[in-house]
Amino acid sequence: xxxxxxxxxxxxxxxxxxxxxxxxxxxxxxxxxxxxxxxxxxxxxxxxxxxxxxxxxxxxxxxxxxxxxxxxxxxxxxxxxxxxxxxxxxxxxxxxxxxxxxxxxxxxxxxxxxxxxxxxxxxxxxxxxxxxxxxxxxxxxxxxxxxxxxxxxxxxxxxxxxxxxxxxxxxxxxxxxxxxxxxxxxxxxxxxxxxxxxxxxxxxxxxxxxxxxxxxxxxxxxxxxxxxxxxxxxxxxxxxxxxxxxxxxxxxxxxxxxxxxx
Amino acid sequence: xxxxxxxxxxxxxxxxxxxxxxxxxxxxxxxxxxxxxxxxxxxxxxxxxxxxxxxxxxxxxxxxxxxxxxxxxxxxxxxxxxxxxxxxxxxxxxxxxxxxxxxxxxxxxxxxxxxxxxxxxxxxxxxxxxxxxxxxxxxxxxxxxxxxxxxxxxxxxxxxxxxxxxxxxxxxxxxxxxxxxxxxxxxxxxxxxxxxxxxxxxxxxxxxxxxxxxxxxxxxxxxxxxxxxxxxxxxxxxxxxxxxxxxxxxxxxxxxxxxxxxxxxxxxxxxxxxxxxxxxxxxxxxxxxxxxxxxxxxxxxxxxxxxxxxxxxxxxxxxxxxxxxxxxxxxxxxxxxxxxxxxxxxxxxxxxxxxxxxxxxxxxxxxxxxxxxxxxxxxxxxxxxxxx
Amino acid sequence: xxxxxxxxxxxxxxxxxxxxxxxxxxxxxxxxxxxxxxxxxxxxxxxxxxxxxxxxxxxxxxxxxxxxxxxxxxxxxxxxxxxxxxxxxxxxxxxxxxxxxxxxxxxxxxxxxxxxxxxxxxxxxxxxxxxxxxxxxxxxxxxxxxxxxxxxxxxxxxxxxxxxxxxxxxxxxxxxxxxxxxxxxxxxxxxxxxxxxxxxxxxxxxxxxxxxxxxxxxxxxxxxxxxxxxxxxxxxxxxxxxxxxxxxxxxxxxxxxxxxxxxxxxxxxxx
Numbered sequence: 001x002x003x004x005x006x007x008x009x010x011x012x013x014x015x016x017x018x019x020x021x022x023x024x025x026x027x028x029x030x031x032x033x034x035x036x037x038x039x040x041x042x043x044x045x046x047x048x049x050x051x052x053x054x055x056x057x058x059x060x061x062x063x064x065x066x067x068x069x070x071x072x073x074x075x076x077x078x079x080x081x082x083x084x085x086x087x088x089x090x091x092x093x094x095x096x097x098x099x100x101x102x103x104x105x106x107x108x109x110x111x112x113x114x115x116x117x118x119x120x121x122x123x124x125x126x127x128x129x130x131x132x133x134x135x136x137x138x139x140x141x142x143x144x145x146x147x148x149x150x151x152x153x154x155x156x157x158x159x160x161x162x163x164x165x166x167x168x169x170x171x172x173x174x175x176x177x178x179x180x181x182x183x184x185x186x187x188x189x190x191x192x193x194x195x196x197x198x199x200x201x202x203x204x205x206x207x208x209x210x211x212x213x214x215x216x217x218x219x220x221x222x223x224x225x226x227x228x229x230x231x232x233x234x235x236x237x238x239x240x241x242x243x244x245x246x247x248x249x250x251x252x253x254x255x256x257x258x259x260x261x262x
Numbered sequence: 263x264x265x266x267x268x269x270x271x272x273x274x275x276x277x278x279x280x281x282x283x284x285x286x287x288x289x290x291x292x293x294x295x296x297x298x299x300x301x302x303x304x305x306x307x308x309x310x311x312x313x314x315x316x317x318x319x320x321x322x323x324x325x326x327x328x329x330x331x332x333x334x335x336x337x338x339x340x341x342x343x344x345x346x347x348x349x350x351x352x353x354x355x356x357x358x359x360x361x362x363x364x365x366x367x368x369x370x371x372x373x374x375x376x377x378x379x380x381x382x383x384x385x386x387x388x389x390x391x392x393x394x395x396x397x398x399x400x401x402x403x404x405x406x407x408x409x410x411x412x413x414x415x416x417x418x419x420x421x422x423x424x425x426x427x428x429x430x431x432x433x434x435x436x437x438x439x440x441x442x443x444x445x446x447x448x449x450x451x452x453x454x455x456x457x458x459x460x461x462x463x464x465x466x467x468x469x470x471x472x473x474x475x476x477x478x479x480x481x482x483x484x485x486x487x488x489x490x491x492x493x494x495x496x497x498x499x500x501x502x503x504x505x506x507x508x509x510x511x512x513x514x515x516x517x518x519x520x521x522x523x524x525x526x527x528x529x530x531x532x533x534x535x536x537x538x539x540x541x542x543x544x545x546x547x548x549x550x551x552x553x554x555x556x557x558x559x560x561x562x563x564x565x566x567x568x569x570x571x572x573x574x575x576x577x578x579x580x581x582x583x584x585x586x587x588x589x590x591x592x593x594x595x596x597x598x599x600x601x602x603x604x605x606x607x608x609x610x611x612x613x614x615x616x617x618x619x620x621x622x623x624x625x626x627x628x629x630x631x632x633x634x635x636x637x638x639x640x641x642x643x644x645x646x647x648x649x650x
Numbered sequence: 651x652x653x654x655x656x657x658x659x660x661x662x663x664x665x666x667x668x669x670x671x672x673x674x675x676x677x678x679x680x681x682x683x684x685x686x687x688x689x690x691x692x693x694x695x696x697x698x699x700x701x702x703x704x705x706x707x708x709x710x711x712x713x714x715x716x717x718x719x720x721x722x723x724x725x726x727x728x729x730x731x732x733x734x735x736x737x738x739x740x741x742x743x744x745x746x747x748x749x750x751x752x753x754x755x756x757x758x759x760x761x762x763x764x765x766x767x768x769x770x771x772x773x774x775x776x777x778x779x780x781x782x783x784x785x786x787x788x789x790x791x792x793x794x795x796x797x798x799x800x801x802x803x804x805x806x807x808x809x810x811x812x813x814x815x816x817x818x819x820x821x822x823x824x825x826x827x828x829x830x831x832x833x834x835x836x837x838x839x840x841x842x843x844x845x846x847x848x849x850x851x852x853x854x855x856x857x858x859x860x861x862x863x864x865x866x867x868x869x870x871x872x873x874x875x876x877x878x879x880x881x882x883x884x885x886x887x888x889x890x891x892x893x894x895x896x897x898x899x900x901x902x903x904x905x906x907x908x909x910x911x912x913x914x915x916x917x918x919x920x921x
Contacts, residue, residue, distance in 0.1 A: 020757025083658025477866030
């Protein structure tokens with residue numbers, strides 16, 4: 001009895017989580033533009049989606065920024081975490097407070113504060129708002145996640161291993177690469193993953209820092225939702241959902257023994 | 263697992279980066295155009311794609327076309343310095359404001375030879391009396407779009423937007439100038455008034471209206487009206503034509519109190535780095551054939567008789583886009599108001615949107631909640647102390 | 651290995667340039683008028699907008715409580731499932747998060763409209779139509795929907811670590827279900843509750859998309875108000891900065907209170 005109740009509850013929760021997604025997917029195949037009545041099956045919105053230069057360009061921009069920002073943030077953040085772990089307590093807590101700022105600050109405030117900065121320094125550095133500013137903004141909000149993922153791994157690490165490597169004649173650099181890096185790799189990897197997904201998905205901060213010349217996919221989606229119904233949005237959602245699903249399945253299948261996956 | 267995921271994502275990124283960059287040629291010139299949403303023929307439903315035509319006739323040029331929902335939004339983007347564009351298409355009063363604040367570049371009409379097609383009556387308008395900065399794009403009136411299946415009485419007056427019988431069925435403009443224009447007209451005042459008392463009265467009227475308004479919208483109006491979500495909405499005549507095409511149950515009326523007659527004009531901001539190309543773009547838009555094709559998609563009225571001649575008969579003499587003299591007589595155009603009035607209107611509009619009847623309730627609620635949370639915190643702390 | 655302190659230098663410089671200085675600029679703008687002179691006007695105007703602050707916090711609080719009420723049992727159910735089922739369920743909770751929240755919110759518009767799917771379904775069994783979209787309820791729903799995973803994930807990661815034997819021990823000692831919940835589960839999962847509540851509350855208070863898409867423009871929240879001052883209809887970055895400053899201070903105060911909850915209970919934790 002209890003188990004049925006539990007299953008029912010889970011089902012309700014997942015119905016809630018997936019209802020709007022299901023609606024978007026179903027209506028991506030809708031013949032008519034009307035977003036409430038289903039008139040017939042079509043794939044034309046998918047075809048027109050790929051011809052929509054704006055969407056394709058924004059998708060490209062989004063991926064470039066996400067890749068660049070997460071890679072730079074991972075490198076910079078990992079080095080910073082190494083430095084922070086060597087700090088004395090008072091200094092460390094000061095740096096950590098700054099690190100937490102972008103995490104706990106509402107995104108809109110991070111967004112407007114950076115916009116103010118970029119407009120302020122525009123004249124000095126001849127830096128138009130665009131790719132560079134979006135990249136800087138994304139690196140900034142990704143950095144804390146890398147640091148917060150790497151630091152605990154550094155704390156768990158056995159220091160004597162590194163020292164042993166040095167004693168055995170390793171240079172500090174090769175000792176770092178051969179001994180330290182493998183141990184903190186899981187932290188770096190999850191930091192990178194988080195950065196990549198956050199950067200891919202970010203709307204608010206990009207909205208304030210992108211200026212006129214550089215639009216990412218979320219910004220484009222926002223302007224599309226404010227206009228006439230464009231079922232290309234639904235097609236786009238469906239493709240994004242399928243892409244994520246496939247990615248997750250791939251990751252999952254590899255973990256499982258053969259024959260389990262469907 | 264995570265390393266695998268990283269590998270996968272990296273592969274994906276490399277793969278996507280290797281795809282040919284969308285037309286990112288080295289010599290590419292980019293023209294930034296900032297226009298109202300749903301305000302250009304974009305190639306959907308078999309129309310021509312104006313931007314693509316322009317790019318086709320100008321090799322090596324890419325148009326970065328972006329849209330805004332209101333004049334005020336466009337203004338914020340320009341003034342904040344966060345974005346720079348080459349061509350803007352604001353309305354009359356906003357053109358006046360930009361000229362007054364010295365934000366526009368004077369046009370070189372040698373590059374805009376198609377200007378000759380612009381009708382005499384659209385030259386030297388109030389917002390740009392010397393014709394130095396702007397070229398008209400389209401014009402039109404504001405009226406009420408209504409659903410004939412839901413509104414059976416004749417729509418004659420702005421008053422119907424305050425009729426409680428249609429509570430929850432009314433959409434309203436989501437920008438201060440248009441909303442105040444309607445409220446002022448309905449009160450019998452000038453829509454360009456600077457009298458604080460009249461404005462205060464209009465604010466009250468708009469606040470009263472709030473409880474029967476379903477939503478405050480700009481271009482979101484299209485699906486809402488064509489799907490029958492709402493019964494009545496004030497909006498621009500050109501868009502009314504588009505909506506009526508999609509849903510024949512809809513109709514358009516200009517109220518007897520008169521209305522706003524707007525002219526939207528193409529201008530080049532001072533910050534443009536590509537002024538000549540921007541002028542070429544404006545010139546291209548004035549080509550009667552292009553203008554006619556554009557107009558037949560967006561439905562607005564053209565200031566060029568040469569373009570109007572090329573339209574389908576249905577659109578050429580459509581009373582919605584080209585109303586009788588008797589209606590036009592009752593219309594006037596927004597002018598740029600002084601700063602004080604603008605500020606007043608903006609603040610009052612936020613009040614209309616943000617405040618409701620239960621504001622005091624909200625504050626009381628907040629105080630109760632805060633005290634409850636503090637009490638809970640204190641209780642927990644005391645309990646912990648005792649346990650220790 | 652203890653890294654050299656200097657390795658953090660690039661990061662510290664970066665953070666000062668792109669985190670600290672921008673926030674100082676917000677403070678600067680909050681105390682400046684159009685002509686660049688020092689003023690208190692912007693901040694004193696805030697009093698006028700108090701109801702908007704109150705409304706935003708109220709709605710966000712309601713959304714947080716609902717998320718907690720839905721999320722806690724959900725996280726508990728998942729944490730008590732078999733291990734491989736757990737993995738899949740957690741992935742199912744996370745999956746929607748990878749789809750852009752604008753798209754998902756857009757999906758809700760289709761569902762909630764007067765002529766939307768829910769009303770059509772209800773109409774078939776003779777109910778409605780109900781006015782759902784463009785209400786405060788819809789805004790709260792949007793918040794709960796978008797941020798529910800942020801509540802479930804930290805709760806799950808804490809609950810899954812709680813040993814079943816602890817609960818059994820409590821039951822053996824005569825605790826009823828309610829007592830188990832209040833005296834064992836809640837205190838043990840306090841860190842998860844705190845981070846879940848924070849992760850739902852902060853973005854809910856400051857949202858401007860959800861209120862705009864589901865609230866129909868007439869339900870302006872503090873996020874909307876700030877956005878309109880910068881890129882929206884009424885350009886006034888000075889007032890916008892003042893509003894942001896106050897919002898930031900309010901959030902910091904709330905964080906401090908939340909952390910008090912957490913640390914206090916951490917000390918009392920069994921583990």
